[in-house]
Amino acid sequence: MTRYSAPGKLYLAGEHAVVTPGQPALLMAVDRLMHVDVTEVTTREAGAWGSVHSTHYADPLRWGTNDDGEIHFADSEAERMPDLVSETLVRTAELARARNRAPRALDLTIASELVDAHGTKFGLGSSGAVTVALVQALAQAWGLELSDEERYRVALLITLRFSPRASGGDLATSTLGGWVRYVAPDREELATMLTERGLVATLEADWSGLELTRLPVPRSVQWVVGWTGSPADTDTLVAEQRYDAASREQFLTESRAAVDDLTRAVERDDAEAILQAYAASRDALLGYDARGGGGIETMKLRKLREIAENEGAIAKPSGAGGGDCGVVMCERHRELHRMKSEWHKADITELSLSAYLQEESR
Structure with missing residues (x-):
């Protein structure tokens, strides 16, 4: 048996803006993983x-x-109604055949650290992590060498079938690990290209606007993650946004400036500048939320933020909001025991998470 793993993710800045092509975001891969265990089947005969x-x-x-290396399923419903896993099998096999590799049947076991004991998601990008891990597992088993960027590209093209609004930030972060600056390509353009030209041609085309940059993990600041206990539906939240054009444009301008400043500050590991830019990202997001009538910062996320601010830290929702997690950031040596105690009283769960580097996921 061989195990392949991909980390989950948290948005640090640029969420909601990143769904617009050309808008940057900054994310962190976290040390909770999606695993795919691969076992060779007992026979490689045709029909196995x-x-x-x-x-x-x-x-x-x-x-x-x-005989042609095409994937088929024993359950006819899986043929008619593909899901993320079956689509990943089909598409990765298609790429393998195009590169003169012979896909073969395997036994795969998927296990997740991105849910609680009851199977409730924490909002750490489990769908993205399983797609990235599964693409890597199949590629390695079938002798298909993929670069990091190719792995991300394959995963995004698979994801767009089910979530056409997805930015792909989770996929980029699960692929690269660490802290990541990400700018999404135009997904509508990719979807059209995929329909007209097929998987291989789309994979190898120029994806204008795409930016995948692994940043150094800063040592001058600390971060603490709080979970509200309320899962959020990213696709629904993004689809339900109803902001006027002027408000949206203002937000995009403010968010881009904050993420650009945060990127430069992280590269210098300048704590003061990191926190200033992180606060600007928070202000941009919450201002956008207020102009749109709310929904991103729930009452529990607001409580999380206010408790953190009382201790001199900076906090904001991570990702789509409407539930899931908030991330607190402050100087490396600031004491936060009282904040964590107040979170506990407010039924907010601290998630013990660290940045996860790519080398650890291989």
Whole structure:
């Protein structure tokens, strides 16, 4: 058995803006992982079946390859109604065949650290992490060498079938690890290209605007993550946004400036500048939320932020908001025991998370 893993993610700045092509965001890969265990099937004869074991399935998903290396499924519903896992199998096999590799059936087991004991998601990008880990696992098993950027590209093209508004920031971060500056390509353009030209041509095309940059993890600041206990639906939150054009443009300008400043500050590991830029990102997001009538910062996220601010720290929602997590940032040596105690009283759970580097996920 061989294990492949990909980390979850947290947005630090630029969320909501990053869905617009050309807008930057800054994210952090976290040390909770999605795992894919790969076991060779007992026979490689034609017609051999592989399986996918996951809590997502009541029974294992049975799959195999035909003489041409194309994926097929034992359950006809999986053929008619593909999900993220089955689509990843099909698309990665398509790429393997295009590069003269022979896909074969495998037994796959998916296990997640990105949920609680009851299976509730923390908002750490589990869908993105499983896609990245599964692409890597299949590519390695089938002798398909992919660069980091290729792995991200394959994962994004798969994801767009199910979440056309997805920015891909989670995929970029699960791929690169550490702290990541990300600018999304135009996904509508990619979707059109995928339909008209196919997977391989789209994968190899110029993705204008794409930026994938791994940043050094700063040592001069600390971060603490609080979970509200309320999962958020990113696609729904993004789709339901109703802001006028002027408000949106103001937000994009403010968010870009904050992320650019934060990027430069992180590269210098300048604590004062990092915190100043992080506060500017918070102000841009909360101003945008207020002009749109609220919904990003829930009452519990506001409580999380206010408790942190009482201790001299800076906090903001991470990701789409409407639930999930808030991230607190402050100087490395600031004491936060009282903040954590007040969080506990407010039914806010501290998640013990550290930055996760790419080398650790191999």
